[in-house]
Amino acid sequence: MDLSSKIALVTGAGSGIGSASALALAAAGADIVVNDIDASKASAVAGEVEALGRRALTSVASVADYPAVESMVDSAWSDFGPIDIVVNNAGIYLFYDGPFGDMPLDNWHGILEVNLHGVFHVSRAVLRHMVPRGAGGKIVNISSVLAATAHFTASSYHVAKAGVNALTRSLAVDLAKHKINVNAIGPGAIATEGLGASLDADTISAYRDRIPWGARGRPKDIGNVVAFLASEEASYITGQVIYVDGGYLADSTPEGVRDKSQPVPPDDPDLV
Numbered sequence: 266m267d268l269s270s271k272i273a274l275v276t277g278a279g280s281g282i283g284s285a286s287a288l289a290l291a292a293a294g295a296d297i298v299v300n301d302i303d304a305s306k307a308s309a310v311a312g313e314v315e316a317l318g319r320r321a322l323t324s325v326a327s328v329a330d331y332p333a334v335e336s337m338v339d340s341a342w343s344d345f346g347p348i349d350i351v352v353n354n355a356g357i358y359l360f361y362d363g364p365f366g367d368m369p370l371d372n373w374h375g376i377l378e379v380n381l382h383g384v385f386h387v388s389r390a391v392l393r394h395m396v397p398r399g400a401g402g403k404i405v406n407i408s409s410v411l412a413a414t415a416h417f418t419a420s421s422y423h424v425a426k427a428g429v430n431a432l433t434r435s436l437a438v439d440l441a442k443h444k445i446n447v448n449a450i451g452p453g454a455i456a457t458e459g460l461g462a463s464l465d466a467d468t469i470s471a472y473r474d475r476i477p478w479g480a481r482g483r484p485k486d487i488g489n490v491v492a493f494l495a496s497e498e499a500s501y502i503t504g505q506v507i508y509v510d511g512g513y514l515a516d517s518t519p520e521g522v523r524d525k526s527q528p529v530p531p532d533d534p535d536l537v
């Protein structure tokens with residue numbers, strides 16, 4: 266895959282899947298606008314991009330704040346160059362296990378503002394430039410297996426990610442005439458700082474037992490698919506959600522008959 270002469274904006278690129286996506290795109294030749302709400306994480310990843318021989322622009326803004334997003338995109342476009350690739354990755358986890366009638370309003374709105382409205386904000390701000398430029402483009406949204414399933418504690422997260430899938434299809438149809446591909450990736454359980462911080466060890470272990478591959482994924486397992494979807498090799502793929510989950514969604518094996526003896530891959534991130 267050759268992304269040389271391309272510029273990619275990756276949101277939430279300071280850690281986890283965002284960082285791995287930025288580095289996979291840079292390894293394929295792209296220059297990167299490294300967005301995060303955390304300045305020190307963003308500049309550390311920008312340094313790693315530069316160490317790969319690519320240009321990097323650190324851009325601190327919350328994707329939930331539309332004026333800040335528009336200002337970030339406008340200045341990146343004028344000072345760094347036209348954005349060819351957008352990876353809408355920034356996301357947060359807020360779980361709530363009380364009665365639905367008592368759910369804090371901040372839990373519902375907080376998730377939607379970052380995980381769904383953030384995708385809309387960044388896409389809107391970029392498309393205002395990308396469409397009139399007339400050079401096509403790629404949008405890759407980071408969704409989740411939880412768009413297609415349900416956990417009691419995460420209803421707002423499910424709704425946000427299902428919304429990301431719906432927005433992916435809507436934008437893909439609308440933008441096909443401009444040769445802008447819009448796809449989503451639905452990761453399963455990926456070993457990142459964010460997921461590790463929000464789930465206890467027993468819950469992580471229970472997830473791992475439920476994955477046919479026998480291990481959580483690595484951030485680069487998602488970054489590699491991001492780079493593919495951002496490449497010309499994927500130019501006829503649009504409006505799709507590609508689940509990268511070690512078989513999680515495909516498996517309906519009842520817990521009681523599950524084969525626990527399956528070997529775990531040697532590079533299992535849960536073993537290190």
Ligand SMILES: NC(=O)c1ccc[n+]([C@@H]2O[C@H](COP(=O)([O-])OP(=O)(O)OC[C@H]3O[C@@H](n4cnc5c(N)ncnc54)[C@H](O)[C@@H]3O)[C@@H](O)[C@H]2O)c1
Pocket residue numbers: 276277278279280281282283300301302303306326327328329354355356357379380383407408409410451452453454455456457458459460
């Ligand atoms: N890790 C998983 O198992 C998993 C599974 C499915 C989907 N996802 C999705 O992948 C994405 C990344 O998850 P991760 O596990 O790498 O998370 P992470 O917490 O490790 O990294 C998220 C990054 O986003 C940044 N961020 C948070 N809020 C932001 C905001 N408002 N604006 C800009 N940046 C912000 C954080 O500072 C952090 O650097 C999320 O959209 C998440 O929902 C993750």
